[in-house]
Amino acid sequence: MSKLIFVFLALIPLLCTSFSPEKPSDRRILVLLDDFAIKSSHSLFFNSLKSRGFDLQFHLADDPKIALQRYGQYLYDALILFSPTIERFGGSIDAAAILDFVDSGHDLIVAADSNASDLIREIATECGVDFDEDPAAVVVDHSAYAVSATEGDHTLIASDDFIKSDVIFGSKKIEAPVLFQGIGHSLNPTNSLVLKVLSASPSAFSANPKSKVTSPPSLTGTSISLVSIIQARNNARILISGSLSLFSNRFFRSGVQKAGSPTKHEKSGNEQFLNELSKWIFHERGHLKAVNVQHHKVGEANEPAIYRINDNLEYSVEVYEWSGTAWEPYVADDVQVQFYMMSPYVLKTLSTDGKGRYFTSFKVPDVYGVFQFKVEYEKLGYTSLSLSKQIPVRPFRHNEYERFIPAAYPYYGASFSMMVGFFIFTAVHLYSK
Template sequence: MRGRATLLACALWLTVTRVQAQKSDVLVILEDQQLKSTHSIFFGHLRQLGYQLDYRSADDKKLQLRDWDSWLYDKVICFAAAVPEFGGAADAQALLEFVDSGRDLLLATDSSASDELRELTAGVGVDLEPQGRAVIDHFSYALQSLTVDHTVVSGQAALAASAVLGGPIEAPVLFRGIGASVAPESELVLKVLTAGSTAISAVPGKPLTEAPTLAGNETTLTAAIQTRNNARVTVCGSIDLFSNEFFRWSPVVVTPGQRVGQSGNRAFATQLAEWTLQDRGRLRVSKVRHVLAGTSETPQRYRIRDQVDFSVDIHEWRKGSWQPFKADDVQLEFVMLHPYLRVNLAHNNKGTFSTRLSVPDVYGVFKFVLNYQRPGYSHLFVSEQAPVRPFKHDEYERFIPAAFPYYASTFSMMGGFFALTLLFLYHKRPLP
């Protein structure tokens, strides 16, 4: 009886430990501690997801991200702007090393962003506009805003960011802050929220004497970065976007004549945070299998022209559990220096992707390679070595149809030689 109680206690401890391991402490760096109350809805949503929030001031002299070689946090949220430098051992370089280690960062700033924050955003491929500039739109702005410079604008969620946001955001997303630019050739940075076609980046209250450096949809308001080591970084040019004020902004009236019951900021901000903190769009691979067709055998090496069945299980972390991943664009390559085969994998709606392929008529050391990279999803890379051998001497066909001309030439030569021999031995020329 005592043994059963011990086993039950151990099982309960393991279960609790496993659940706790799924959610880690989040370091929240705030420029002003009042943000805890002005942004309480956003932080409350994170606590509902199970995260433990550790609030620290940006200038805290004891602020640190790691203790020697051990990182103290897996995720960081930073709401700061005019901070000349972070306190303690935290700075732009330390946060970039934090991301390089595979951890996640959510950064929000505004028009007064300091050089320290600009160095940080530039390190992940997002260039903020010069200090003091803001996104202004004189044609599409919130009419209820008390400001006359039209800096509370309506952003447009990018269609390519549906995987990040979990779906389209129908209501306008209000934004007040600084714009940014993203290099067109960047493969890792995804524009999540952009300005409208009539927006510009300029200094509020000052006449525009020259063409703005950023205008229209080229003005990035929020960018998401998925690094090659599957770390996630989100850069937003507006701290107010996450505030209770913008969450509750109702009714939203955006010229010309668009009227919506409530802003889409709450849905946008919470979905964006869930993606950044790896609560959505995270994929895992398991049960990679390749066998001879019709068998359950995985040989040490395949033979040319063999039929091979390949399958793999892919699941997505969604709504607190691993669920079958569904996609029609997962591909498998059979590679030796370069792909000899590239085929689509079909799924059974239960997370299993499979295909049957024919080994090419080339022998050598091949690899099954699955390299899945899609915006908003963690990168998957699977590589399984599969040597391919030629036929053995007793595995070839007795007579190969393609060699019939050679067979005929051989036997014709033998017949001709035999006829010539008979002619030479038994044919006598008549005497003169």
Template structure:
């Protein structure tokens, strides 16, 4: 009886083990959207004053963990694994993060492919400025400087110092800002920044007007301002080479409920919008930064000889081959076919020997065919795709190319017929000469 009981338990365990792969597959999900986000605040009151923005994220399925920036329990990594997928820094005045997080920790977080939203203002500390500088953004050196615009300011009951500006110079990208046009100007009150010219990955998404400048509104100008005109960036984005995404804003109020709900009338215009463009602008940007839009993936990279289906271990020079790859785009809910006419493949060895633009069937499949060049060695199929707002694709697959074997060359080559004729005529001549010489008296 004991033996039968042991056998039954063993069979049950084997059956459970055999189901584990199925369970793993059924619970896995193939989607890039970050879900666990750490929000660091200067003051917990920001949870209510910026609740519309946070509620928007939570309604889209994000799990927000709110902490004070100097909370000693802060940890973004445990046992070598990151606990969060995204980081929101709404703590411009903090001089030091709590727990194990520091400047290097934030940079390592981004270097590991995770996303970041950073909001600053005139109280931005050296720590926040350093994080921004490492991302290619330099805030005005004057810590009290704000963006001032005496022409493009927002009309209000209190004219003030024209630091509340109505900005409408958006980046022209439907991928970053969505398909719906932002009609109303965005209200901005904060500090401006410039982009590091050595960093090609940073991009302005909201720029100041040509009449704006950065200075201390409480003091008279004694020297020309260091930042002027459209060179001032109000909000910038970065997409790193590892596809991590970053938003850097010079205004924390940009994300606040007050500016979300405020009407806006730009100076010089008689039309007043009942609601500013802040909520739409920030919402669309957050969709982009957390990979709900503009995220690509490539699968099923294949190649084979024309007429064949199997992928060979090597090719021969002058073979005709077919190449294909499938590319899909994440919409925030599902993968859909990505359609474009500028995807290319390189057949590469030290330099590209073949460069072909891929045709698409509009269902995600990109394909082409070409003849292998008359050069043998180790080649690569390379797909390098970079487009504004989209994650970059970098695919490669190695394949050797051999020359003809000795028995694979043509037996007779047409262009060599003169040489064949010369050889046979010389043999015939020698034979005739030998006959004549031997039998001539």
């Protein structure tokens, strides 16, 4: 009997594990679709994510069972909205829930098209992107369109105006133009976190191609963004595209020739463009972390609980960048540290050994109080670093001051000369007749 009890007690942890709710993966992505046909028509993009280790969960956007979190814990690491026409999400998801998802540090991809609903437009607006208010307007370009057998209305655009950033697109240049067909958007000028990664040409404009243009379009030229990205202050990343077809197999495989260019590319740049951009969106590139923050007096190894004014100290921190498979040393010459109390008293650029370690030394200012070591590092394409470590600084104790300082020698001389003079005066006065 005792043996049976022992076996049962040993199996309890296994039973609890077997029947516990499934835990979300660290690389799980929820994909919400207008139609399951998109799963096959955009399979090349989805397969590229799967090949990099992501677990994609596909649902219709109006599925009543979908949810982003359960028991206060988020079930997914990122969200892809390939449902431009959805008027209302199913389950517990709405615009506020998606924005809270981003505010919690999770990533988001939103793809719209000419039939974009008010719900999708609202989410984009909250992220700092404003689509053209005319629901029938699409981007038209009579100069930078993609050459095809039927010229059409020039809404199929071949764009090669990419943002110049190796950290976002990698070091390999995108040679072929990107095919785009959809709606344009502008960036909210009050939002400094939004960046255009694919812009329209100076000859582009946003209008209804099926009607005559009677008034100046609201969006024209390079002010039109085709694809934009946002990195929030909590390092969550967002991609907003005005074209769902941009991600399609048809555009991935299509050849492209830009009007006015003699070069015809056998394959468009869409696949390379989106694969590289999605690596940035999902933190496979440009993600930094800082570890092993240390400070101590020069010549010592232990971190003190308090510094004294005019102490000489050393500060160091290690910074690494995620390469997609491992953490590698991050090398730069613009990482700075502040010794801060209400305002920076010391600002030093950190030296690096090329292996991820940054270091410097300086003298504690002649001011006592509660200071902070602060590293605030922000660079285009990289996650921001915000480090702070508090340390008090005290003045000299009464027995730590120098007893005789050179600046006081004249006062010492005056005191002793007065004593000698008084002694001579007293002697002369007492012993002279």
